[in-house]
Amino acid sequence: MNELNDEKLRELLRGAIAPVADTNLKHDLWPQMLRKLDEQTVRASWLDWALIALLPLWFVVFPEVIPALLYHL
Amino acid sequence: MELQERFAKGEIEAFETLFRQFQGQVYGWVIRIVRDPAIAEDLTVETFWRIYRARARFDPTRSFGAWARRIATNAALDYLKTVRPDVLLLEDHGRIEPANPAVQSDLCNRIEQAFSHLPEKLQIVARLALIEEQSYEEIAGALGISAGAVKSRVFRAVRLLRRKLKRLGVEP
DSSP: OOHHHHHHHHHHHHHHSOOOSOOOOOSOOHHHHHHHHHHHHHHHHHHHHHHHHHHHHHHHHOTTHHHHHHHHO | OOHHHHHHTTOHHHHHHHHHHHHHHHHHHHHHHHOOHHHHHHHHHHHHHHHHHTGGGOOTTSOHHHHHHHHHHHHHHHHHHHSOHHHHHHHOGGGTSOSSTTSOHHHHHHHHHHHHTSOHHHHHHHIIIIISOOOHHHHHHHHTSOHHHHHHHHHHHHHHHHHHHHHTTOOO
């Protein structure tokens, strides 16, 4: 592959795909960031709640674990 | 205590200050890779989300901007891996009008097609180096590799692109 061909390919590429003209951010993204932080917090507590909800079910299905659990507390 | 130290300790106000200070820089970098303003905005937020989660691992004596750019590049790379090349082509508004009107649109389409089918790791480097004309050093910093490795990836991308174009009937 010679350098002349290489340069021709680069020119062809630049001719077909223009560089991004506007790279400036148009508005503040902090409100979106706050929403994302809140969403993730809610998502984490969802999992926590699901695990907590499973606990009584586990006690109903296996009641014999309750004394053992109380003993270890 | 310095701003970066306060951020590393998990202070949300420090994170907000850094966010406002660097969001434009991160967006400006990401849009060069994904070429869609809406996706670039989402990825900017995703980048800062990753930054926030990784705050404990951040070394406050080092450059926050360079760290953010590296995380942004990884987020953009992850995005490129999830989209099909044809979808990326349709979403890419920058490609609708050829930069050089003399280049026929059919030819443009074939070049775009070949380019969008490059492996993501090569595509990202080729896009930044050949189209956006960013320096090898800057790309190297963003990818966490050496400038020599960037040069090698550009070389591989050009070689692969030439092969793909040949298959599509274009001989540069």
